[in-house]
Amino acid sequence: MLKSRRFRLKTFFEEYSLDAVLFTDLRNIRYLCGFSGSEGALLVSRDVAWFLCDSRYTAQASEEVHSAEVRECGPVRIDTIAALAEESGLSRIGFEASHTTVSAYRKMAEKLSGVELVELGTNLDEIRICKDAAEIELLGAVATLSSLSLGAVLRHIKPGVREADIALELELEMRRRGAEDKAFDFIVASGVRGAMPHGRASDKTICSGEMITIDFGAVKNGYHSDETVTVACGNPGSRAREIHAVVKAAHDRAMDAVRPGISCRDLDGVARSYISDKGYGEYFGHGLGHGVGLEIHEAPTLSPRGSMVLEEGMVVTIEPGIYIPGFGGVRIEDTVVVTGDGCHVLTSADKELIVL
Ligand code: ZN
Numbered sequence: 397m398l399k400s401r402r403f404r405l406k407t408f409f410e411e412y413s414l415d416a417v418l419f420t421d422l423r424n425i426r427y428l429c430g431f432s433g434s435e436g437a438l439l440v441s442r443d444v445a446w447f448l449c450d451s452r453y454t455a456q457a458s459e460e461v462h463s464a465e466v467r468e469c470g471p472v473r474i475d476t477i478a479a480l481a482e483e484s485g486l487s488r489i490g491f492e493a494s495h496t497t498v499s500a501y502r503k504m505a506e507k508l509s510g511v512e513l514v515e516l517g518t519n520l521d522e523i524r525i526c527k528d529a530a531e532i533e534l535l536g537a538v539a540t541l542s543s544l545s546l547g548a549v550l551r552h553i554k555p556g557v558r559e560a561d562i563a564l565e566l567e568l569e570m571r572r573r574g575a576e577d578k579a580f581d582f583i584v585a586s587g588v589r590g591a592m593p594h595g596r597a598s599d600k601t602i603c604s605g606e607m608i609t610i611d612f613g614a615v616k617n618g619y620h621s622d623e624t625v626t627v628a629c630g631n632p633g634s635r636a637r638e639i640h641a642v643v644k645a646a647h648d649r650a651m652d653a654v655r656p657g658i659s660c661r662d663l664d665g666v667a668r669s670y671i672s673d674k675g676y677g678e679y680f681g682h683g684l685g686h687g688v689g690l691e692i693h694e695a696p697t698l699s700p701r702g703s704m705v706l707e708e709g710m711v712v713t714i715e716p717g718i719y720i721p722g723f724g725g726v727r728i729e730d731t732v733v734v735t736g737d738g739c740h741v742l743t744s745a746d747k748e749l750i751v752l
């Protein structure tokens with residue numbers, strides 16, 4: 397499996413005439429060799445791979461790393477890389493320019509003076525864009541864990557509860573169910589705060605009749621989940637109900653349109669044009685969604701500028717919203733995997749308007 401993932405590097409080797417690629421981004425390293433620790437490097441040549449770590453990680457690496465030789469480095473890792481490059485005759489090495497600091501690059505250029513260093517952009521991360529069966533299983537498991545956790549927390553929401561307490565209870569539920577972390581700082585935005593698409597949980601207490609947008613996710617085995625519900629605490633009134641219905645219909649239309657071959661721009665347009673037709677176009681300011689995997693936000697991007705075309709195995713969010721300053725907002729988000737003829741929904745919280 398890891399070898400087939402590494403096969404995706406082939407186009408980079410060819411396009412840039414590389415002898416090897418040096419990875420320092422931990423998500424890419426985990427994807428390509430299985431290491432889940434917090435420091436290391438992976439050097440992949442056309443036919444061999446070396447995982448490089450210091451002595452703190454040697455035992456962990458020998459358990460986790462597959463299809464790569466584990467090398468313990470001395471105090472300066474780049475010295476080991478320079479020695480490997482020399483002994484293996486690697487003269488053109490690509491590196492992750494978007495995950496390398498200027499100072500790290502300078503040190504690398506100094507120590508690898510006989511090597512041509514080739515900058516590879518964010519498209520290198522796109523080797524992870526189509527998920528394999530093992531990844532889809534992990535993404536499904538973390539999405540289920542996360543959706544169930546929300547269900548356990550919703551019943552405790554009532555007037556007087558703080559947004560921050562809802563976020564805390566949700567995280568506790570996730571961890572009890574085996575999450576290793578939360579995927580991001582949860583958004584719990586009630587009442588007029590709902591107009592902020594990224595309103596983090598605050599000290600504000602929930603009042604009767606308010607809508608509450610809860611955007612949440614967990615991490616397990618390195619994989620993220622991402623889901624949003626907007627619920628009401630008591631009767632929210634007709635305007636809020638109408639906005640919820642428009643967002644829900646836009647969400648459903650976009651979900652129905654997900655299939656291989658549709659461009660990210662056109663998929664975004666399905667939801668956006670519906671919301672515009674209903675008169676709320678100016679209140680939907682963000683893109684329709686994004687890829688989810690070892691990162692919470694990764695390729696592809698679903699937006700009016702998204703030029704990529706969906707392929708089977710991509711995992712993306714569908715998350716239209718309407719945010720009205722001074723009034724509030726609604727977002728509804730599911731995470732789906734693109735299948736041969738449509739999509740399979742990984743997240744499972746109820747998206748109809750729930751009145752608590
Ligand atoms: Zn989200």
Ligand code: ZN
Pocket residue numbers: 622623686713715729
């Ligand atoms: Zn999202």
